[in-house]
Amino acid sequence: ETGVTQTPRHLVMGMTNKKSLKCEQHLGHNAMYWYKQSAKKPLELMFVYNFKEQTENNSVPSRFSPECPNSSHLFLHLHTLQPEDSALYLCASSQEQGAAGEQFFGPGTRLTVL
């Protein structure tokens, strides 16, 4: 297992619910990422934080709201989601954005929106 953990691993929610995904990295990295992985589609980068500052929002709908209180923790707050938002949500970290290093991924949260 990598040094990136995600909770919960599975989440089922209704369209009117509010929930949050949590990511924690124990690698001393300064950049953190949220990706969406849907079947038969490339990984979609959603958000990037570098030294706690959001540096990338890849045209993500406002029903997804990220939060990065410190370099080790990243949250994705969810509200009024749609069934098409059902996917595997992956968190990743790297030493810092823009460096040549690889990204380390967590196991993901499998989200199902009913």
Added chain:
Amino acid sequence: AQSVAQPEDQVNVAEGNPLTVKCTYSVSGNPYLFWYVQYPNRGLQFLLKYITGDNLVKGSYGFEAEFNKSQTSFHLKKPSALVSDSALYFCAVRDGGDTDKLIFGTGTRLQVFP
């Protein structure tokens, strides 16, 4: 614009035979190239990367990849496949110049048969 293509949705190979998973890329600057593997219900695991230097890169679990600038390819190879290599493989590229967004391919499912 950056892009990466994995032309095969699935690759089937018998255990003990060599395997190749193909990847081609397009970037405007110098490419940073990565291979990741994803096992069922897991996040992506880093296998290897090319930044600069020798065109043949060796990585985890006996995998290697060859950077070919003229063909803009970065194929993943292994001399002798194992059943445990069966997984989903992703190629990714980042432009080492102005942007640091990592772009992933759609993935290739490798099935190794006993």
